[in-house]
Amino acid sequence: MLTRGGCPRNMMSIRDALEALEGKWKLLILFSLANGPKRFKAISKEVEGISDKILSKELKHLELNALITRQVYDTFPPTVEYAITPHGQSLEKVMEELHFWGLAHRKKIMGK
Amino acid sequence: MLTRGGCPRNMMSIRDALEALEGKWKLLILFSLANGPKRFKAISKEVEGISDKILSKELKHLELNALITRQVYDTFPPTVEYAITPHGQSLEKVMEELHFWGLAHRKKIMGK
Numbered sequence: 001m002l003t004r005g006g007c008p009r010n011m012m013s014i015r016d017a018l019e020a021l022e023g024k025w026k027l028l029i030l031f032s033l034a035n036g037p038k039r040f041k042a043i044s045k046e047v048e049g050i051s052d053k054i055l056s057k058e059l060k061h062l063e064l065n066a067l068i069t070r071q072v073y074d075t076f077p078p079t080v081e082y083a084i085t086p087h088g089q090s091l092e093k094v095m096e097e098l099h100f101w102g103l104a105h106r107k108k109i110m111g112k
Numbered sequence: 113m114l115t116r117g118g119c120p121r122n123m124m125s126i127r128d129a130l131e132a133l134e135g136k137w138k139l140l141i142l143f144s145l146a147n148g149p150k151r152f153k154a155i156s157k158e159v160e161g162i163s164d165k166i167l168s169k170e171l172k173h174l175e176l177n178a179l180i181t182r183q184v185y186d187t188f189p190p191t192v193e194y195a196i197t198p199h200g201q202s203l204e205k206v207m208e209e210l211h212f213w214g215l216a217h218r219k220k221i222m223g224k
Contacts, residue, residue: 010143010211011140011143011144011158012214013210013211013212013214013215013218014139014140014143014207014210014211014214015136015140015214016214016215016217016218017210017211017213017214017217018136018139018140018210018214019136020214020217020221022135022136023134023135024127024130024131024134027126027130028123028126028127028130031122031123031126032123046123065217065221066220066221087216087217087220090213090216091213093209093212093213094206094209094210094213095126096209097205097206097208097209098125098126098129098130098206099122099125099126099129100125100205101129101202101203101205101206102124102125102126102127102128102129102130102132103125103128104199104202105128105129105132105177105199106125106128108178108199109132109177109178
């Protein structure tokens with residue numbers, strides 16, 4: 001696509017995607033939910049460096065964009081679990097390509 | 113990969129990629145340079161909504177990450193052109209997947 005140049009329609013769809021996934025946390029949170037639903041603390045532990053405040057904000061944004069669901073269980077005390085939706089799972093190829101590119105980038109820039 | 117779950121090594125490479133590409137502008141700038149070198153004003157026109165200050169900052173960051181080059185030509189007055197590098201072009205598949213996902217996301221969330 002790059003070699004075919006940037007038609008405005010493509011630019012719009014990439015912009016849509018980048019707005020839904022903006023920042024460095026959302027994809028990492030989705031990645032952490034990829035192997036099963038998790039509670040807040042478990043996500044926070046897996047996504048190193050994220051503060052509780054930001055994680056809370058990002059989870060709300062992901063829910064609004066139909067990428068995850070938030071389920072409250074009627075236990076005592078109540079438990080809350082976050083799960084990736086099929087729409088969230090449809091980011092698999094994006095993440096795969098980012099993974100491969102990230103490996104190549106580390107090699108190129110950081111020389112390891 | 114998502115269905116295979118999130119091993120720490122994959123998380124690290126995705127994090128590397130997201131840090132190099134952070135924000136909503138960098139990929140759009142690279143996309144605008146995909147069909148040939150451009151001057152500052154031309155990029156600014158193509159990437160709608162970006163301010164000169166942010167564009168200038170983003171171009172520097174992209175240059176530091178070896179994704180673009182900045183070439184000064186000895187004309188009167190001097191002209192400056194930005195061009196995508198092969199490393200920048202290696203983001204083609206990431207952009208392609210973001211493009212497809214962006215289309216699906218617009219359909220799902222915005223219903224159009």
